[in-house]
Amino acid sequence: MLNADNQVRQDHSLTDYNRTTMLGRCSMCVIRHRGICGSLTEEELLEFRKIASRRTYEPGERIMCSDDQTKFFAGISSGAVKITKILVDGRQQVVGLLLPSDSLISNFGNSNPYFAEAATKVELCRYSDVGFIRMLDQFSGLKQRLMEQTLGDLDAARDWMVLLGRKTAEEKVASLLHMLVMRSNVHRPEDSAEHRQMIFELHLKRDEIADFLGLTLETVCRQIKTLRKKGIIQMFGVRRFSILDTDALSEIAGEYK
């Protein structure tokens, strides 16, 4: 029965069964569904797989550095990656937090040095540098998707600049929580009632949050406490939280409705 079905449809498209077996774990991967691989046809994906290799990183492990020689292209399939820039005297600023389906791409430019590091246990799909550049020319959708992602990253970075330059400590912490909630619900419809029952991951330690928000870790602690006491959030242990009052959180975060 299954074979017969194959016979019939094989000419112009793959069956669901064949898709799963041929594409293997790609078919379960967020990068395929929401990341750059989403711009590829199944035939293109089979080609693209050849230049990809998977790897896991432990929390704190260095993934990439701005003065590495080879260019780095990868997609995040699970976990959280933070990109950190550093000043000469050691002050740090986290300038990016990459979550599943995001892309990690090294940059040339003569700017402050930076590095990417696993914040949690991370699984990512790395693409060979020469192969990736070749694929960019070969599959026009890929280039297009990468461009859109980069423009999105730029916009997100600029939003974060508003936070860093103009928001108070409480607003900063509220904004971070708000962002994490929004990002984990990108696929499902906006449903603030549902948020109430969900538990979200903070991903970062207190000092990493501080470096992300341009604060000290002590201030982060105090502001989380404030939000707890106001009954806006609830903590489960030290790195999980849920939202009790979504509207209040949005308001403090300074988000437009």
Place this chain on the structure above:
Amino acid sequence: MLNADNQVRQDHSLTDYNRTTMLGRCSMCVIRHRGICGSLTEEELLEFRKIASRRTYEPGERIMCSDDQTKFFAGISSGAVKITKILVDGRQQVVGLLLPSDSLISNFGNSNPYFAEAATKVELCRYSDVGFIRMLDQFSGLKQRLMEQTLGDLDAARDWMVLLGRKTAEEKVASLLHMLVMRSNVHRPEDSAEHRQMIFELHLKRDEIADFLGLTLETVCRQIKTLRKKGIIQMFGVRRFSILDTDALSEIAGEYK
């Protein structure tokens, strides 16, 4: 004589004379030399010109807004454009300062609203939205160049995040001056001796600088005064300056050598 010369060389390349007349002001334009038009051959440029139109803006004039309907693509040929994001209560953060040869591209994304506005008298070269998207597919170098520029913008935004999150008021002001000096000398070799005699433009008013650095305008005034008293900079009027001690400025700005 001139005609004869044309006859001889016309087959495989254009004469300098013809270039200038056919390409018109493009041949004098920074966008041609350092901007996105630099990725085009002369034949492509002649095609590209058709979708471009020039316009000047007066200081303070609104150029583009994030909730405009049509997409906006343009290159800056002279002047300075600032991109500003705003919070609900009116707090502002300048998230980008575009100078000649930079590109101004509107973004979709559901982020904080923003707008682009002429900081000085501005001349820019705008490209029709449908035409530009068509050219992107047609001329692969253009897409490539745009991608590189966007990655560069992203990196610059992240550097600015370090400034906003981790630098002191004095370091912020020093960094701004340092950046302006570097940016006006992109084409010529690094020559700190030469800086001493040059006079640079601040482009922005005090409150705009404040919104760029995440400070108040009073603090900006005080820090400029400090740098003056330390003998690191010299002011000419209120929006021009020169550098007396490049090393000291770099050091305070926290730049790597």
Place this chain on the structure above:
DNA sequence: CGATCTGTTGACGGCAGTCAAGTCAAGTGG
């Protein structure tokens, strides 16, 4: 010459940083 816009300077206060002590959980070794 007044009106307006922009920039400068001073006095004061508060938000968030600094320093320091203490709690808690998880691991380690005797």
Place this chain on the structure above:
DNA sequence: CCACTTGACTTGACTGCCGTCAACAGATCG
């Protein structure tokens, strides 16, 4: 199994940088 260590987080007391408020100075313009 318990003392000890270690790392992550919390809380308190104090300080200082920078924001706020206000007055004033200069420039530009009708």
